Amino acid sequence: MHLCETITKTLKTEELQQGMFGPIYTQFKGKPKEAIKFLRQQKQGECPASLHRDDIGDIDIVWGEVTDPVKHKGFGLSHIIDKHETEINQLGFEVEDFVPIVVQFGELQEKRSDKNKIMLESQMFRVIIQKKWNGKEKTFLLSAFDLRKKPR
Secondary structure, eight states: OOHHHHHHHHHHHSOOOEETTEEBOGGGTTOHHHHHHHHHHHOSOEEEEEEEETTTEEEEEEOOEEEETTTTEEEHHHHHHHHHHHHHHHTTOOHHHHHHHHHHHSEEOTTTOOSSEEEEEOSSEEEEEEEEETTEEEEEEEEEEETTSOOO
């Protein structure tokens, strides 16, 4: 049985806490690859502290939402998959491998960061970590940008 299937069957028998983005899956702390694969299958919820950086602290991965599929607008993992999965694949990575690498090794862009968002950049991508959501403290993976594309 696949790991995601086992976890899903186990979770169906347990009562899940609800967070800002749906069910909270706590079993993925420090396991970003597994969290991304699981959220991709569930298409809802959040995995607290699945990412971590010493200079930022724990970072949640949330499924989020694609708010405009035509313009590829949205937030969270669903948005990153919708807008950037093809580009990430062209670089030779899967999303579940690429996102943790950029978060861990991306350079903190202090001048582009502010009290609500943290910017991390590699040579080709920028990742945005949101620090507040609807007026509440919440540090989570918000979005990503392909820096190889020219601005419009």
